[in-house]
Amino acid sequence: MSNSENSPVRESPVPMSECGAALAIEQIPDRWTWLIIREMFYGVGRFADIQADISIPKSVLSGRLAQIVENGLAKKEAYRDGSSRTRHAYALTQKGRELAPVLLALMQWGDRHMKNGESALELTDKRSGNPVKIGIVPKGGALPLRWLSYAPTQKKSDGTSGD
Amino acid sequence: MSNSENSPVRESPVPMSECGAALAIEQIPDRWTWLIIREMFYGVGRFADIQADISIPKSVLSGRLAQIVENGLAKKEAYRDGSSRTRHAYALTQKGRELAPVLLALMQWGDRHMKNGESALELTDKRSGNPVKIGIVPKGGALPLRWLSYAPTQKKSDGTSGD
DNA sequence: TTTCTGAGTTTGACATTTGAACTCTGCTCT
DNA sequence: AGAGCAGAGTTCAAATGTCAAACTCAGAAA
Known part of the structure; x- marks a missing residue:
């Protein structure tokens, strides 16, 4: 602050x-x-x-x-x-x-402080496919929520289709 | 999402x-x-x-x-x-x-949905003085926390120095 | 019509929260 | 030095909330 x-x-x-x-x-x-x-x-x-x-x-x-x-x-x-x-x-x-930005900011914080920076979810801009995060931006500079896409991070080999 | x-x-x-x-x-x-x-x-x-x-x-x-x-x-x-x-x-x-981004995202949400968009706090980039907010940004594109400055929004004339 | 299942509600033992009263500690006043 | 005071808690009983298990109810299937 x-x-x-x-x-x-x-x-x-x-x-x-x-x-x-x-x-x-x-x-x-x-x-x-x-x-x-x-x-x-x-x-x-x-x-x-x-x-x-x-x-x-x-x-x-x-x-x-x-x-x-x-x-x-x-x-x-x-x-x-x-x-x-x-x-x-x-x-x-x-x-x-x-509430997405709140929850995602919380997740980022949890990942950083409780999981050594390893995230279980990857956030991307679904236009460009580039990774995104929650942060401080100049007003008007944020990506709209609807461009946000997420996918679970690949864990160690998961046996694929379980059942 | x-x-x-x-x-x-x-x-x-x-x-x-x-x-x-x-x-x-x-x-x-x-x-x-x-x-x-x-x-x-x-x-x-x-x-x-x-x-x-x-x-x-x-x-x-x-x-x-x-x-x-x-x-x-x-x-x-x-x-x-x-x-x-x-x-x-x-x-x-x-x-x-x-936790600042979490709390500020929460505040933004509260301002939007419970206060008709009126915020009690103004966030600015303390170098440029430009207003900022919390949002989705390309990774690496967020301003560092330490550049963040906030000030209570002017309410209707407050009689200054109360007492 | 009976049975099944998802989505609750009820129940009663247990845990937490409240708010008021009490304690403890370290200045400050005389 | 001794009394007083204020900040920062702790303790206590009553009210409230949580838990897990048992119970209810409505709609679809058999």
């Missing part, structure tokens, strides 16, 4: 009620909510699938999903699985999708 | 234990931890000041600070207030400071 950081600051320059960060935190207040949104980013939207991936108790998942929908981050959608029964899945709304 | 997003994904492509985002979330698991880190970003580091700003119970603050220090996001430092007694304050470490 680094402003003139000499004397201790006694009070935040921006009160909670006017700070975008604080307001955002109210919408994603806990670990479970973050992890659920992470799942949805990866495209995992069905109740049981989310539950299995992150090992969340059903009762908690149900409550968190309700909040997430209430806050407009995701919505519940019906879809047709193959040609079979109607199913439901939660999918991010535009508002939810716009 | 937008990969080939047709069939529903049944499982996250990156397991929790290898996902930088999931690992990061473990270090900042709840609302209070986020808010405390927000305070430290603003330079607020003293126990009582943090407590007053975010209205956290002392017992919880004390526990969260211990975790934050344990995770290496901040450290407790002694300093001399004026010429008076020794005091202590918590200050972000390098690791903690590198």
